[in-house]
Amino acid sequence: MADTKNGKYEIVIGLEVHVELNTNTKAFCGCANKFGAEANTNICEVCLGLPGSLPVINEGMVERAVRAGLALNCRIAVRSKFDRKNYYYPDLPKAYQVSQFDMPIAAGGFIEIETKESGKKRIGITRLHMEEDAGKLIHLTKTGQIGDAEASLVDYNRGGVPLIEIVSEPDMRSAEDAYQYLTVLKSVLKYIDVSDCNMEEGSLRCDVNISLRPRGREKLGVKVEIKNMNSFKNVHKAIEYEAARQEKMLDAGEKISQETRLWDAGKGKTFSMRSKEESHDYRYFPDPDLPPLETSEEYIEKIKNSLPELPLQKKERFEKDYGLPGYDASVLTESIATADYFEAAAKSCGEAKQASNWIMTELLGRMNEAGIEDMRETKISPEALGEMIGMIKKGTISGKIAKQVFDEMFKTGEKPEKIVTDKGLVQITDTKEIEEVVDKVIAANPQIVSDIKAGKDKAMGFLTGQVMKESKGKANPQMVNELLRKKLNG
Numbered sequence: 001m002a003d004t005k006n007g008k009y010e011i012v013i014g015l016e017v018h019v020e021l022n023t024n025t026k027a028f029c030g031c032a033n034k035f036g037a038e039a040n041t042n043i044c045e046v047c048l049g050l051p052g053s054l055p056v057i058n059e060g061m062v063e064r065a066v067r068a069g070l071a072l073n074c075r076i077a078v079r080s081k082f083d084r085k086n087y088y089y090p091d092l093p094k095a096y097q098v099s100q101f102d103m104p105i106a107a108g109g110f111i112e113i114e115t116k117e118s119g120k121k122r123i124g125i126t127r128l129h130m131e132e133d134a135g136k137l138i139h140l141t142k143t144g145q146i147g148d149a150e151a152s153l154v155d156y157n158r159g160g161v162p163l164i165e166i167v168s169e170p171d172m173r174s175a176e177d178a179y180q181y182l183t184v185l186k187s188v189l190k191y192i193d194v195s196d197c198n199m200e201e202g203s204l205r206c207d208v209n210i211s212l213r214p215r216g217r218e219k220l221g222v223k224v225e226i227k228n229m230n231s232f233k234n235v236h237k238a239i240e241y242e243a244a245r246q247e248k249m250l251d252a253g254e255k256i257s258q259e260t261r262l263w264d265a266g267k268g269k270t271f272s273m274r275s276k277e278e279s280h281d282y283r284y285f286p287d288p289d290l291p292p293l294e295t296s297e298e299y300i301e302k303i304k305n306s307l308p309e310l311p312l313q314k315k316e317r318f319e320k321d322y323g324l325p326g327y328d329a330s331v332l333t334e335s336i337a338t339a340d341y342f343e344a345a346a347k348s349c350g351e352a353k354q355a356s357n358w359i360m361t362e363l364l365g366r367m368n369e370a371g372i373e374d375m376r377e378t379k380i381s382p383e384a385l386g387e388m389i390g391m392i393k394k395g396t397i398s399g400k401i402a403k404q405v406f407d408e409m410f411k412t413g414e415k416p417e418k419i420v421t422d423k424g425l426v427q428i429t430d431t432k433e434i435e436e437v438v439d440k441v442i443a444a445n446p447q448i449v450s451d452i453k454a455g456k457d458k459a460m461g462f463l464t465g466q467v468m469k470e471s472k473g474k475a476n477p478q479m480v481n482e483l484l485r486k487k488l489n490g
């Protein structure tokens with residue numbers, strides 16, 4: 001859906017994503033960078049901005065920012081600097097935020113997404129810069145409305161936590177594009193281990209810029225920013241809502257005003273927060289307490305060489321080496337744990353496509369139901385899954401019985417052979433035994449039998465089904481078919 005509902009406008013979307021880096025300490029002081037600590041326990045004179053205190057750049061932050069920039073195909077600046085972004089807010093004790101304005105650490109990158117509608121597509125990354133997080137306000141309110149709060153509390157533990165902000169080009173054209181971009185971005189950041197990207201804990205937050213323009217027009221429309229989205233699903237919903245809202249306004253001849261809006265997930269609506277600031281409102285200037293940041297070509301090269309195989313490279317290798325379809329390859333490479341699991345299972349049974357099918361439909365489905373995110377936490381080892389697939393291949397169990405075995409493996413972690421033996425699930429391949437069941441089913445269904453003899457071949461499926469049911473799914477389906485045909489045609 002690259003166009004709005006009436007097809008007159010094109011939707012243009014750019015995203016700004018804030019990611020908290022997983023350093024041990026904060027951006028410019030030695031306080032612990034840890035989520036969930038008791039309020040105001042990880043603070044010092046530097047992150048509280050007390051007079052006379054001086055910040056020191058955390059090398060771990062710079063290294064992670066460079067790593068992220070490289071993984072996102074950006075140019076890394078050998079020389080960059082930190083600036084003060086001035087604004088007052090109670091959770092910002094210094095009344096400015098240390099950020100990077102005109103000389104970010106990285107710029108000019110891209111990531112590749114693949115959607116059903118637009119196929120493979122590159123989304124440009126304008127820039128990536130480092131900055132510090134603000135503290136957190138907690139409003140004591142019974143109604144949920146800030147205006148009704150009896151008091152507001154502030155926790156500065158998050159103040160000074162290192163962030164990278166990743167700004168995309170306005171290259172996305174639908175809610176689906178944005179969803180995929182975020183999925184790929186998160187996957188890359190997790191591969192290179194710069195953040196846990198935990199959205200519930202606020203480690204990854206997203207602002208959406210969205211505007212409409214008449215189809216075929218080059219000039220961008222007036223954009224609206226939707227702030228602080230904390231789930232990909234909400235980003236998807238907010239974009240669809242906002243595109244429809246703007247379409248209605250434009251159709252009625254109304255003007256869109258440049259503003260910041262908030263998404264209310266409960267109501268499923270965006271509402272106006274304030275008119276959007278321009279960068280000059282922030283009175284940026286170079287931070288006089290921090291020296292310009294100098295890296296070197298050698299330093300950048302060293303980090304480049306230490307990067308792991310990234311999702312896109314892995315995806316292409318899976319397509320080439322295992323002959324997997326693009327869709328399979330992208331699902332399996334979303335996390336390193338899933339990719340490793342697949343490779344181990346495929347190696348153990350020699351049936352890559354089968355392994356992929358079982359992982360994508362059965363295993364991921366059950367993990368989802370059980371609320372398990374990491375494949376390493378399931379009870380089925382990849383080798384055991386491989387063994388089970390091997391048993392289907394050898395004809396020891398049918399594909400149908402395998403689902404039963406799989407369920408048991410998922411629950412207990414038992415080996416497939418043991419489950420099959422203990423539960424008596426071995427496939428019946430004894431002709432005599434199957435023949436007995438076939439005869440019984442034929443005798444019980446005279447009408448169907450005469451239909452088949454009169455040429456209604458479709459009714460055959462019903463009889464096969466009855467035999468399988470009678471044998472509790474254990475009869476070899478191919479043998480059942482052959483015996484039925486022989487008896488009815490002979």
Ligand SMILES: [Zn+2]
Nearest residue numbers: 029031044047
């Ligand atoms: Zn501190």
